[in-house]
Amino acid sequence: MTTILGAKNLNVIRGGSLLVDVRDMEIFEGETLSLIGPNGAGKTTLLQALSYLMKPSAGQILFRGQAVGTNQRVLEYRRKLAMVFQEPLLFDTTVIGNVMSGLKIRGVGASEARRIVEPQLERFGIAHLRDRSARTLSGGEAQRTSLARAFAISPEILFLDEPFAALDPPTRESIVTDLEKVLAETKTTTIMATHDRNEALRLSDRIAVMEGGRIAQIDRPAVVMNRPVDEFVASFVGTETILEGEVRDTNETALIVGVNGSEIEVVGRGRIGEKVVLCIRPENVTLAIPDGTVKTSARNAFRGRIGRIVPLGLFHKVEIACGFALVAYVTTHALEDLSLKEGNEIAASVKATAIHVIRKSGA
Amino acid sequence: MKRFFASWFLFVLLASLVVLQATAAAQPAQKNVILATTTSTQDSGLLDVLIPMFEKKTGYFVKTIAVGSGQAMAMGAKGEADVLLVHSQAAEKKFMADGNGVERRIVMHNDFIIVGPPSDPARIKGTKKATDAFKKIAASGSIFTSRGDNSGTHAKEKDIWKTAGVKYEGEKWYQQTGLGMGQTLAVAAEKKTYTLADRGTYLALKKGLGLDILVEGDGILLNVYHVIEVNPKKWPKANFAGGKAFADFMVSKEAQAVIKTFGVEKFGSPLFFPDAGKKEEALGI
Amino acid sequence: MDIILEGILKAFILLVTFDREVLGITWFSLKVSGTATFISLFFGMSVGTVVALTQFPGRKFVVSLINTGMALPPVVVGLFVTIFLWRNGPLGFLEILYTPAAMILAQAIIATPIVTGISLAAMQQLPRKMRLQILALGATRLQMVRILIREARLPLLAAVMAGFGGVISEVGASIMVGGNIKGYTRVLTTATVMETSRGNFDIAIALGIILLLFAYAINLVLTYVQQRERPR
Numbered sequence: 117m118t119t120i121l122g123a124k125n126l127n128v129i130r131g132g133s134l135l136v137d138v139r140d141m142e143i144f145e146g147e148t149l150s151l152i153g154p155n156g157a158g159k160t161t162l163l164q165a166l167s168y169l170m171k172p173s174a175g176q177i178l179f180r181g182q183a184v185g186t187n188q189r190v191l192e193y194r195r196k197l198a199m200v201f202q203e204p205l206l207f208d209t210t211v212i213g214n215v216m217s218g219l220k221i222r223g224v225g226a227s228e229a230r231r232i233v234e235p236q237l238e239r240f241g242i243a244h245l246r247d248r249s250a251r252t253l254s255g256g257e258a259q260r261t262s263l264a265r266a267f268a269i270s271p272e273i274l275f276l277d278e279p280f281a282a283l284d285p286p287t288r289e290s291i292v293t294d295l296e297k298v299l300a301e302t303k304t305t306t307i308m309a310t311h312d313r314n315e316a317l318r319l320s321d322r323i324a325v326m327e328g329g330r331i332a333q334i335d336r337p338a339v340v341m342n343r344p345v346d347e348f349v350a351s352f353v354g355t356e357t358i359l360e361g362e363v364r365d366t367n368e369t370a371l372i373v374g375v376n377g378s379e380i381e382v383v384g385r386g387r388i389g390e391k392v393v394l395c396i397r398p399e400n401v402t403l404a405i406p407d408g409t410v411k412t413s414a415r416n417a418f419r420g421r422i423g424r425i426v427p428l429g430l431f432h433k434v435e436i437a438c439g440f441a442l443v444a445y446v447t448t449h450a451l452e453d454l455s456l457k458e459g460n461e462i463a464a465s466v467k468a469t470a471i472h473v474i475r476k477s478g479a
Numbered sequence: 480m481k482r483f484f485a486s487w488f489l490f491v492l493l494a495s496l497v498v499l500q501a502t503a504a505a506q507p508a509q510k511n512v513i514l515a516t517t518t519s520t521q522d523s524g525l526l527d528v529l530i531p532m533f534e535k536k537t538g539y540f541v542k543t544i545a546v547g548s549g550q551a552m553a554m555g556a557k558g559e560a561d562v563l564l565v566h567s568q569a570a571e572k573k574f575m576a577d578g579n580g581v582e583r584r585i586v587m588h589n590d591f592i593i594v595g596p597p598s599d600p601a602r603i604k605g606t607k608k609a610t611d612a613f614k615k616i617a618a619s620g621s622i623f624t625s626r627g628d629n630s631g632t633h634a635k636e637k638d639i640w641k642t643a644g645v646k647y648e649g650e651k652w653y654q655q656t657g658l659g660m661g662q663t664l665a666v667a668a669e670k671k672t673y674t675l676a677d678r679g680t681y682l683a684l685k686k687g688l689g690l691d692i693l694v695e696g697d698g699i700l701l702n703v704y705h706v707i708e709v710n711p712k713k714w715p716k717a718n719f720a721g722g723k724a725f726a727d728f729m730v731s732k733e734a735q736a737v738i739k740t741f742g743v744e745k746f747g748s749p750l751f752f753p754d755a756g757k758k759e760e761a762l763g764i
Numbered sequence: 765m766d767i768i769l770e771g772i773l774k775a776f777i778l779l780v781t782f783d784r785e786v787l788g789i790t791w792f793s794l795k796v797s798g799t800a801t802f803i804s805l806f807f808g809m810s811v812g813t814v815v816a817l818t819q820f821p822g823r824k825f826v827v828s829l830i831n832t833g834m835a836l837p838p839v840v841v842g843l844f845v846t847i848f849l850w851r852n853g854p855l856g857f858l859e860i861l862y863t864p865a866a867m868i869l870a871q872a873i874i875a876t877p878i879v880t881g882i883s884l885a886a887m888q889q890l891p892r893k894m895r896l897q898i899l900a901l902g903a904t905r906l907q908m909v910r911i912l913i914r915e916a917r918l919p920l921l922a923a924v925m926a927g928f929g930g931v932i933s934e935v936g937a938s939i940m941v942g943g944n945i946k947g948y949t950r951v952l953t954t955a956t957v958m959e960t961s962r963g964n965f966d967i968a969i970a971l972g973i974i975l976l977l978f979a980y981a982i983n984l985v986l987t988y989v990q991q992r993e994r995p996r
Contacts, residue, residue, distance in 0.1 A: 195902035661963025
């Protein structure tokens with residue numbers, strides 16, 4: 117895998133605050149990388165620094181090994197990339213006029229530009245809107261136009277700054293699907309900042325979790341989601357149960373961790389007496405009526421009482437007190453099946469392999 | 480980006496100055512004569528006849544700046560005009576005393592008249608002396624409309640009040656417009672009041688005005704015009720040659736003849752009376 | 765009321781008979797104000813754009829100066845320009861007092877803050893991220909400014925109309941620096957003042973009506989151009 121873009125000792129300082137602090141970052145050609153993190157984490161700033169829309173206060177951006185600003189002229193570099201923002205930011209002209217604008221800026225003649233642009237209009241489903249004024253478009257149509265405009269110049273790197281945040285779910289779904297197809301076809305290197313974890317999971321080859329201007333973890337989605345490197349990442353990626361405990365016993369493959377008087381078996385390595393943090397994703401918790409008949413292959417079986425049940429759209433979050441706080445997700449169907457109600461007794465179990473251990477020493 | 484705009488900015492600034500210079504340079508400076516005179520003089524229309532004559536004869540280009548009497552004298556006193564054609568005795572004398580002028584020559588005179596509503600509430604019609612008429616107006620409390628703008632007319636009016644010994648400042652019957660002669664006459668006509676006007680403007684507006692001539696002919700009502708060249712010794716930039724040429728023209732037989740008949744055709748009587756060469760005492764001022 | 769009707773009739777007659785003096789004054793008025801507006805566009809749009817798009821210390825102060833400049837009394841401008849252009853004044857060597865050049869200068873000074881202020885507002889109301897988007901499309905700084913100006917073309921046209929309107933209608937400065945010299949520096953506004961002073965109200969009203977007619981015609985054209993771009 118070739119590295120197409122790199123950032124070394126990148127610092128961005130504005131108004132006295134350090135907004136971005138990335139020591140070493142590599143982006144591979146053809147991959148889709150998502151930046152996720154809370155507001156203020158520095159996602160937008162990092163995108164703007166990487167695209168040289170904002171001049172870094174310190175450090176280097178390397179495009180194919182050449183430092184931008186030094187051996188690589190800034191304008192030349194910028195013309196190799198494209199950025200799409202949360203707002204479509206279209207020009208006051210027709211749809212086709214907008215999509216051609218990147219080409220016109222590069223001096224491409226009108227008829228040639230029109231030719232190049234036609235397939236982009238088709239790809240993003242806006243060919244029928246070709247001569248409409250940009251002012252009359254809906255949010256979804258406008259964002260499609262913005263994407264078409266970006267792809268029209270065949271960028272080597274595509275930057276997306278929360279491009280779908282302002283769209284309603286069905287529109288969003290439709291555009292994300294089309295974008296997925298285009299990315300698969302063109303294999304354009306894409307760096308996307310987003311709030312939406314599902315989108316990140318769906319589109320990305322890698323995810324970078326940012327906090328306070330730094331990258332906490334950058335890895336494949338499965339790794340970040342299931343093996344968060346610290347509590348912050350864990351809570352951000354949706355691990356609802358985070359428990360602190362101490363290693364009581366070990367064997368070759370597993371640890372017994374004591375948490376608030378209970379014992380939980382997890383797969384991993386550790387030393388006796390070591391302080392650890394356990395992460396349990398709510399999807400991995402199985403619930404059953406406590407009558408001893410239903411058997412699971414889980415070693416960790418706990419009995420407790422249901423605290424709160426919070427509806428979350430397609431499923432429900434069930435908070436359980438069983439010596440420690442445990443969170444499970446159940447479908448509406450399961451909820452009814454098990455007649456789950458607040459205050460009921462419940463049996464919960466988790467596979468030892470589904471629990472992630474973070475060793476407090478920071479490993 | 481800032482540097483780019485700064486240099487571009489400077490370029491446009493310089494270009495503008497060059498353009499302005501070019502358009503102005505069309506008239507070589509020595510050919511220009513700046514004549515400072517009063518609005519009433521210009522309004523009479525006399526200069527519209529005399530100036531083209533002068534320009535054709537001499538090739539000078541006269542810039543007639545018609546302003547209030549005070550401003551005209553001030554322009555001369557600052558060397559911003561080349562020649563003055565004014566009619567304010569006291570101010571002119573001071574002007575000469577201050578060394579601002581070369582020669583002060585009499586050109587012509589017109590006269591002022593006291594006009595008012597035909598009903599004549601103060602009963603001034605036919606009064607021989609203007610001061611007596613003013614006294615009667617004050618006594619009767621009838622409204623008098625003054626120009627109040629430090630023009631020649633206003634100066635004359637104040638002079639009459641002073642000579643008559645009448646207090647007018649702040650009196651209820653004394654109103655000031657601060658406007659030109661034509662407008663002041665219109666206001667006086669509208670409100671049916673008395674006012675002091677120069678005969679020329681009155682005649683020009685007589686039709687439809689509704690004010691009658693009530694008092695005329697008194698010596699104090701004479702309005703004498705002088706032409707004065709600005710002193711080049713004090714103001715080297717003044718175009719003395721041009722100013723003198725204009726002054727000489729105004730007292731020449733040719734111009735005087737024009738002055739004598741100006742207005743007869745239109746109003747039935749001349750607006751001005753040529754006086755070049757006469758002594759002031761002879762006019763009974 | 766009659767006097768207004770008389771004025772309208774007089775205006776009609778003067779125009780229909782192509783009265784030479786009136787047409788001459790009208791054409792001259794349009795030339796002077798047109799040139800002054802043109803000059804003010806150069807300074808006004810560039811300064812307005814720069815101030816709108818860049819951050820610099822004291823920016824708020826500069827913006828307030830520009831906004832105050834829009835309320836600059838034209839007659840005060842005329843007074844200062846006259847003093848500068850006096851023979852014995854600092855710019856006396858230019859010898860442009862009582863010439864059309866001085867009028868163009870004074871009117872340009874009056875129009876520039878107006879054009880600047882409105883251009884500034886026009887550029888500022890563009891979305892903040894628009895600049896970044898344009899740069900992200902690979903534009904040079906110059907290309908970016910051109911595109912932004914095109915995006916703000918509607919309010920910028922309003923700036924032109926405001927600048928022109930401000931100077932075609934002004935009289936104080938024009939009289940002072942021009943002198944209202946017949947056939948040379950006389951414009952519709954200064955002629956109106958003179959005719960009023962003479963008591964020729966019908967002519968004064970006629971000139972006023974003619975001024976309004978021409979100003980309207982010009983603004984009609986500009987408005988048509990501006991509104992043609994409205995969304996369908």
